[in-house]
Amino acid sequence: MAEGRQLKEEQVMEIAQGRVWSGQDAIEIGLVDELGALDDAIAYAVNKADVEEYKLVAYPKPKNKFDELREIFDISARAERTLKKELGTEYQYYRLLKDIKALQEPQMRMPYSIEIE
Numbered sequence: 001m002a003e004g005r006q007l008k009e010e011q012v013m014e015i016a017q018g019r020v021w022s023g024q025d026a027i028e029i030g031l032v033d034e035l036g037a038l039d040d041a042i043a044y045a046v047n048k049a050d051v052e053e054y055k056l057v058a059y060p061k062p063k064n065k066f067d068e069l070r071e072i073f074d075i076s077a078r079a080e081r082t083l084k085k086e087l088g089t090e091y092q093y094y095r096l097l098k099d100i101k102a103l104q105e106p107q108m109r110m111p112y113s114i115e116i117e
Contacts, residue, residue: 007030015029015030015031016031023035042056092113092115096113
């Protein structure tokens, strides 16, 4: 950083000291030349490198937590529907075992189950 800014290393250490600077403050103290977005940085780099043709490779946008959860539940819902279809009337026993397995505390069960429809 010191070389690119034509500053002595001591000057950079004096300025930085592990702090985070706003963009405007960084301009004022000489840490950056200008502010911009990603497109500005790409245009600047292309110009500096004197490149005529280049290709940008876009990485997939990270999913937000809501999209991840929706995807998980959608997959789970499809799996449940498939199991229900495959097991037919036996599906109730699968659900009962799954519910029992999900409980952590000691349990006491009656030797029958009651279903209300």
